[in-house]
Amino acid sequence: xxxxxxxxxxxxxxxxxxxxxxxxxxxxxxxxxxxxxxxxxxxxxxxxxxxxxxxxxxxxxxxxxxxxxxxxxxxxxxxxxxxxxxxxxxxxxxxxxxxxxxxxxxxxxxxxxxxxxxxxxxxxxxxxxxxxxxxxxxxxxxxxxxxxxxxxxxxxxxxxxxxxxxxxxxxxxxxxxxxxxxxxxxxxxxxxxxxxxxxxxxxxxxxxxxxxxxxxxxxxxxxxxxxxxxxxxxxxxxxxxxxxxxxxxxxxxxxxxxxxxxxxxxxxxxxxxxxxxxxxxxxxxxxxxxxxx
Amino acid sequence: xxxxxxxxxxxxxxxxxxxxxxxxxxxxxxxxxxxxxxxxxxxxxxxxxxxxxxxxxxxxxxxxxxxxxxxxxxxxxxxxxxxxxxxxxxxxxxxxxxxxxxxxxxxxxxxxxxxxxxxxxxxxxxxxxxxxxxxxxxxxxxxxxxxxxxxxxxxxxxxxxxxxxxxxxxxxxxxxxxxxxxxxxxxxxxxxxxxxxxxxxxxxxxxxxxxxxxxxxxxxxxxxxxxxxxxxxxxxxxxxxxxxxxxxxxxxxxxxxxxxxxxxxxxxxxxxxxxxxxxxxxxxxxxxxxxxx
Numbered sequence: 078x079x080x081x082x083x084x085x086x087x088x089x090x091x092x093x094x095x096x097x098x099x100x101x102x103x104x105x106x107x108x109x110x111x112x113x114x115x116x117x118x119x120x121x122x123x124x125x126x127x128x129x130x131x132x133x134x135x136x137x138x139x140x141x142x143x144x145x146x147x148x149x150x151x152x153x154x155x156x157x158x159x160x161x162x163x164x165x166x167x168x169x170x171x172x173x174x175x176x177x178x179x180x181x182x183x184x185x186x187x188x189x190x191x192x193x194x195x196x197x198x199x200x201x202x203x204x205x206x207x208x209x210x211x212x213x214x215x216x217x218x219x220x221x222x223x224x225x226x227x228x229x230x231x232x233x234x235x236x237x238x239x240x241x242x243x244x245x246x247x248x249x250x251x252x253x254x255x256x257x258x259x260x261x262x263x264x265x266x267x268x269x270x271x272x273x274x275x276x277x278x279x280x281x282x283x284x285x286x287x288x289x290x291x292x293x294x295x296x297x298x299x300x301x302x303x304x305x306x307x308x309x310x311x312x313x314x315x316x317x318x319x320x321x322x323x324x325x326x327x328x329x330x331x332x333x334x335x336x337x338x339x340x341x342x343x344x345x346x347x348x349x350x351x352x353x354x355x356x357x358x359x360x361x362x363x364x365x366x367x368x369x370x
Numbered sequence: 371x372x373x374x375x376x377x378x379x380x381x382x383x384x385x386x387x388x389x390x391x392x393x394x395x396x397x398x399x400x401x402x403x404x405x406x407x408x409x410x411x412x413x414x415x416x417x418x419x420x421x422x423x424x425x426x427x428x429x430x431x432x433x434x435x436x437x438x439x440x441x442x443x444x445x446x447x448x449x450x451x452x453x454x455x456x457x458x459x460x461x462x463x464x465x466x467x468x469x470x471x472x473x474x475x476x477x478x479x480x481x482x483x484x485x486x487x488x489x490x491x492x493x494x495x496x497x498x499x500x501x502x503x504x505x506x507x508x509x510x511x512x513x514x515x516x517x518x519x520x521x522x523x524x525x526x527x528x529x530x531x532x533x534x535x536x537x538x539x540x541x542x543x544x545x546x547x548x549x550x551x552x553x554x555x556x557x558x559x560x561x562x563x564x565x566x567x568x569x570x571x572x573x574x575x576x577x578x579x580x581x582x583x584x585x586x587x588x589x590x591x592x593x594x595x596x597x598x599x600x601x602x603x604x605x606x607x608x609x610x611x612x613x614x615x616x617x618x619x620x621x622x623x624x625x626x627x628x629x630x631x632x633x634x635x636x637x638x639x640x641x642x643x644x645x646x647x648x649x650x651x652x653x654x655x656x657x658x659x660x661x662x663x
Contacts, residue, residue, distance in 0.1 A: 105398035105458035141452030145477045159434030165398035184438045
């Protein structure tokens with residue numbers, strides 16, 4: 078979404094507030110999958126073939142760790158590991174996650190400023206039917222999100238503070254865009270940080286959310302299944318209902334335009350356009366709609 | 371020394387009690403240079419060309435970390451990093467350093483059992499003339515041990531406990547060998563762990579130390595310079611004096627045989643033989659002398 082917006086908005090006018098609920102400490106290393114993926118993608122370093130990880134990545138360390146019988150299910154490439162070593166090292170020396178993120182974006186060539194939503198510990202946990210409570214990465218990577226979820230818990234949210242600049246950015250931005258991500262596990266942690274939801278409420282008229290469903294289905298990931306399991310309607314309206322207090326404009330895919338009823342009751346504008354951002358033309362149009370629509 | 375002994379003593383009759391005073395946490399990873407070097411060497415994985423590190427090593431992660439502007443002065447190869455990831459991960463899950471060491475020796479194919487002298491934090495620090503107090507690796511790797519040292523401090527020693535099995539091994543071993551390492555910085559941390567020096571005293575008649583000086587000089591490393599700077603005699607006798615209470619037999623190089631006086635006053639037997647272990651013949655002879663002499 079940021080990349081699409083960047084085709085019509087200069088980098089310096091964009092700011093990404095990024096979820097840290099997926100973060101994990103593994104092998105002693107602090108790993109921030111959302112920050113990393115966004116940084117790598119905006120820096121043009123993402124691997125377009127695999128759809129994840131870095132281009133030109135190698136797997137020497139993991140191959141060796143696997144040989145040692147270590148925990149190698151969460152694959153960390155050699156280039157990617159350098160990011161985690163850098164971050165862990167800087168944090169140990171007292172830098173904040175925002176500072177480290179700023180350093181990494183500069184050094185990797187990510188043109189857009191990114192802020193972790195909080196510098197405090199935040200963990201998206203899944204209460205599952207068969208595996209007890211599991212972490213985000215266990216759910217997503219280890220179990221390929223193919224297990225039954227009873228509840229999602231954002232651990233640490235109550236004690237977390239927004240990173241410096243987050244609330245100010247929301248208060249002063251011309252527009253605030255909620256990306257077409259999973260509302261229950263990728264957007265919810267952002268909203269759970271005290272102050273963020275309130276800040277968005279105060280700007281509701283300028284908050285635009287893009288539906289992650291196309292034709293009633295998540296393009297990737299478990300959004301549709303999770304919505305169902307957790308008792309929500311699997312539709313753009315079902316998602317909009319989760320954002321009723323904070324979103325003034327909801328963007329749905331043209332395919333779902335015939336299902337664009339019920340938004341009036343939420344006091345929400347609804348706009349329909351192509352939302353498939355792998356298509357550059359749709360991405361550019363979507364950016365225009367989000368920016369000016 | 372262990373490798374030389376292993377040519378005449380079966381692996382299962384040998385136990386290495388290893389210094390952990392050089393250990394460091396870097397980038398969040400627990401690194402044990404002495405344990406690692408010994409493990410790699412005994413497993414035949416050491417790089418004979420460079421004299422350190424692993425054979426077939428690559429440097430992808432470090433190259434990338436350097437590009438990010440990270441701390442890359444302490445070079446960690448990709449294969450080597452897997453060891454540190456494994457160890458850090460296992461320790462975080464509650465395994466002891468002895469347990470992790472056992473797992474790593476098995477998996478790497480190191481045939482001899484190794485025990486860290488302690489599982490508690492231990493840090494060999496250097497009070498220097500020009501750089502304040504520096505860690506072992508800063509002294510050794512960053513400054514190439516080319517700085518003036520005022521004192522060596524073994525931090526944490528008073529609160530450390532010997533690892534389970536260490537004191538029993540000393541009490542029950544047929545012979546105890548002190549390797550030809552630097553007495554002030556590589557052997558001193560072992561002796562500083564409460565109970566170890568006393569256990570060796572009780573076995574003094576069976577404790578054999580090998581001099582790290584050949585022709586009055588350290589084969590490698592700063593032993594001679596450090597002895598001088600810290601007010602000790604730079605000679606086999608100067609080293610023997612540091613071990614007077616715990617060593618019954620002192621082995622010196624044939625080259626130094628003419629300087630083999632003064633040991634009587636220490637109530638110490640002195641034996642002379644070739645001690646250059648890079649020469650397989652001298653290594654085998656030295657092993658015989660240490661074992662049976």
